Amino acid sequence: MHICLWSPMQRGTFDISTPGAHSCYHKIAPCGNINSSSSSPRTSLVAGSKHKVEFQQNLNHYYTIKPGTIDISFAVGLNPSENDFTVIHSLSDYNAMNQITQTNFSVEINLPNQPCDECVLRVRYLSNNPLEDDHGTVFHQCSDIKLTQTLINIKRKDKEQEKRVESMNKERQEDPHDCCIPESYVNSFFHIIPAIDFRSEGVIYYDKKAKQMRVTVVNNGGRGNTTYDGLFHMWMNFTSGKQYYYNYRNGTCDLYGLDYWNDWCFGNKYNQSSFWFDKMKNTSPVY
The missing domain is CATH 2.70.50.50 (chitin-binding protein cbp21)
Structure with missing residues (x-):
């Protein structure tokens, strides 16, 4: 958004x-x-x-x-x-x-x-x-x-990058591993961004039949109350269209509106490959 x-x-x-x-x-x-x-x-x-x-x-x-x-x-x-x-x-x-x-x-x-x-x-x-x-x-x-303006102002094509993209696109077309996660699923995760000394970890709970998700995340130890160092719980009910975002340390709970439910899937069949093969140098999700 x-x-x-x-x-x-x-x-x-x-x-x-x-x-x-x-x-x-x-x-x-x-x-x-x-x-x-x-x-x-x-x-x-x-x-x-x-x-x-x-x-x-x-x-x-x-x-x-x-x-x-x-x-x-x-x-x-x-x-x-x-x-x-x-x-x-x-x-x-x-x-x-x-x-x-x-x-x-x-x-x-x-x-x-x-x-x-x-x-x-x-x-x-x-x-x-x-x-x-x-x-x-x-x-x-x-x-x-x-x-x-500079003395040398020539627009060059990055041939090496083009070759990498061409190779990845070929792999994408030939990849037989399109898949979706199980209908009920629990997964632990961690995420590190060295450039800003950031680390987050937590647990994701996924329930396709109920169309609900829950996420618990701890950022940088979770001793503070900001998105950089806090502890958060998120509850998502896609039937009601509501998501609650709870800051454990300061006891506040914010209400967000949800979009449509999406099955958690990967690969070309599910339109989840082109994002990764675009010419991006880095993506860093922060929950």
Whole structure:
């Protein structure tokens, strides 16, 4: 649902301390109803170079019937219109099996080889999910940038990367291991992000017949009360459409609305391969 962008830094306020953060919710095209000015902060990048766009899908709204996409686009101008944007990279949404999932992305792109003093880099989450259609189903985040000229400004193709993608696509087509987990399932997990000294661990309870899930997660020891170091319990009832998010340390319980139930499956048959084979350098789910 929500999406936040920090490289380059988004317009307006920035906060990813909690799932469903207000600063990650901007639906009005083309830039979430946040305009820029000539005095707005602007990130300077080199035209024609590579850049890692870093952002977070602050809530996940995977829609089984018509899975969504995340795209990165570019436009010249201070406040360009929707028609001015050109998509330069796109990747598939993925089934996180939990709406309250904060997933970090680091996507390397080739910047346009056209210097500009005022231009915009945008990340969109096109969820396609009808349950998110309050002001449309697309979420926007724009960054004001400047592209500078250099002596050598040649847009190169990464042949090695293309070969890797070609090889992985071939493996994907030939992979016979598409599968779904059992109807009733319990699984322990742990997740580590060395760059920010983060570790989480917990247990997932999955019940397809009842269409319910429960997740217990401990972040960095669970002695604090934030998403970085807290202990949390999540109860998901897809029949009622409610998800409770309980912070054990401070005793607060937040109510979230759920999207449609998705079977927990893997592979091409279930549209869960293209996400992993897109040209992404890193993804880091944080529960």
